[in-house]
Amino acid sequence: MASAYLTASSSTALGVPHPTLRCAMAGGLLSLEACLERCIPPEDLAEVKRILYGGEARKLNLPAAALSAAQERDFELQGYGFEAAPEQLRRPRIVRVGLVQNKIPLPTDTPVAVQVAALHRRIEEIVEVAALCGVNIICFQEAWTMPFAFCTREKLPWTEFAESAEDGPTTKFCQELAKKYNMVVVSPILERDEIHGGTLWNAAVVISNSGAVLGKSRKNHIPRIGDFNESTYYMEGNRGHPVFQTQFGTIAVNICYGRHHPLNWLMFSMNGAEIIFNPSATIGSLSESLWPIEARNAAIANHCFTCAINRVGTEYYKNAFTSGDGREAHHELGYFYGSSYVAAPDGSRTPGLSRVQDGLLVVEMDLNLCRQVSDKWNFKMTGRYEMYAEKLTEAVQPHFVPNIIQDYLPFGSYKRSW
Numbered sequence: 001m002a003s004a005y006l007t008a009s010s011s012t013a014l015g016v017p018h019p020t021l022r023c024a025m026a027g028g029l030l031s032l033e034a035c036l037e038r039c040i041p042p043e044d045l046a047e048v049k050r051i052l053y054g055g056e057a058r059k060l061n062l063p064a065a066a067l068s069a070a071q072e073r074d075f076e077l078q079g080y081g082f083e084a085a086p087e088q089l090r091r092p093r094i095v096r097v098g099l100v101q102n103k104i105p106l107p108t109d110t111p112v113a114v115q116v117a118a119l120h121r122r123i124e125e126i127v128e129v130a131a132l133c134g135v136n137i138i139c140f141q142e143a144w145t146m147p148f149a150f151c152t153r154e155k156l157p158w159t160e161f162a163e164s165a166e167d168g169p170t171t172k173f174c175q176e177l178a179k180k181y182n183m184v185v186v187s188p189i190l191e192r193d194e195i196h197g198g199t200l201w202n203a204a205v206v207i208s209n210s211g212a213v214l215g216k217s218r219k220n221h222i223p224r225i226g227d228f229n230e231s232t233y234y235m236e237g238n239r240g241h242p243v244f245q246t247q248f249g250t251i252a253v254n255i256c257y258g259r260h261h262p263l264n265w266l267m268f269s270m271n272g273a274e275i276i277f278n279p280s281a282t283i284g285s286l287s288e289s290l291w292p293i294e295a296r297n298a299a300i301a302n303h304c305f306t307c308a309i310n311r312v313g314t315e316y317y318k319n320a321f322t323s324g325d326g327r328e329a330h331h332e333l334g335y336f337y338g339s340s341y342v343a344a345p346d347g348s349r350t351p352g353l354s355r356v357q358d359g360l361l362v363v364e365m366d367l368n369l370c371r372q373v374s375d376k377w378n379f380k381m382t383g384r385y386e387m388y389a390e391k392l393t394e395a396v397q398p399h400f401v402p403n404i405i406q407d408y409l410p411f412g413s414y415k416r417s418w
């Protein structure tokens with residue numbers, strides 16, 4: 001790395017920003033929840049949480065060995081539980097999911113294989129703790145085996161991070177974890193599809209707890225906003241909205257930018273998803289105020305659990321880049337604010353993980369809650385899908401005429417009363 005670059009980014013010898021700077025870059029706020037706990041008067045806190053979060057999530061009693069391992073390994077470990085009412089004819093369907101958020105452990109100009117190996121090691125030590133916590137399904141962040149380098153628009157070395165979803169080294173690594181810990185693993189990677197001309201995709205591989213590759217889901221919506229220059233690398237996914245029936249529940253993966261598209265969530269739900277993972281990479285200046293709303297709203301609208309995962313930290317690139325928005329050339333995309341959380345179909349949610357630290361969020365859920373909430377709110381019944389299907393089919397036609405009923409007065413002829 002050029003020394004001027006090191007000075008500009010105030011990096012340590014590894015090129016990773018100094019921890020105190022990292023917090024400053026995150027706006028100084030380590031976690032929104034910690035701030036609420038600190039600042040809201042104790043007598044009001046429970047009511048504030050009820051209104052903001054749908055109640056106080058039940059804290060899980062996680063094993064001491066897991067808590068101390070997490071501390072030693074320098075990541076946050078939190079656990080929460082969602083309940084469902086007991087039923088007469090169905091047993092509770094309790095499952096524990098794990099959400100992993102992390103920084104890249106090495107500078108982005110380290111050799112590709114060394115970066116991937118370091119990420120594998122980091123994830124392995126977090127998954128080991130997830131196993132201690134009884135996690136059944138674990139999901140990593142978007143493109144977890146690499147820096148989120150698409151902002152640069154450079155092809156090499158970033159395309160070298162792409163791997164086969166079926167038998168690439170990362171899939172093999174995850175298969176070993178899945179078998180060892182009897183855990184379903186959701187592994188979002190940059191995929192190279194050799195069968196179709198070596199094309200690249202933003203994909204998530206779903207691996208059964210038996211170790212078999214169940215299949216893959218591809219990112220349906222590719223951002224064209226700010227420095228998120230992903231359309232330079234891959235196209236919109238072509239696999240629709242697959243769901244995966246695992247031993248622990250029916251799951252789907254809505255990758256990052258798909259969370260801004262309510263119909264994308266809807267289609268996973270239409271196919272029967274009970275838990276929809278949303279592995280993401282997003283930055284504070286762009287989306288932090290949307291983050292708590294979108295996945296949570298999707299859980300409410302679709303009577304399912306949603307799991308929003310975001311990476312952490314700032315990633316620096318040797319060559320400065322621009323994105324046609326008038327900004328000076330820069331070396332980083334922005335601050336990834338973590339804050340991973342789970343939302344339940346009744347609209348309640350867990351607190352978020354830290355904005356600055358690697359973390360594992362363990363959430364226990366009774367999947368019976370999905371149908372219970374569906375029976376209560378009836379969105380699947382009251383949704384006018386046939387009407388929307390018909391009208392959307394019309395709306396995408398070239399000669400579509402919007403259904404606007406006009407006032408008889410010409411537009412702009414009103415008199416201001418102020």
Ligand SMILES: NC(=O)NCCC(=O)O
Nearest residue numbers: 223228256257281282287
């Ligand atoms: N990874 C990705 O699609 N990011 C786009 C920004 C966002 O969706 O917040």
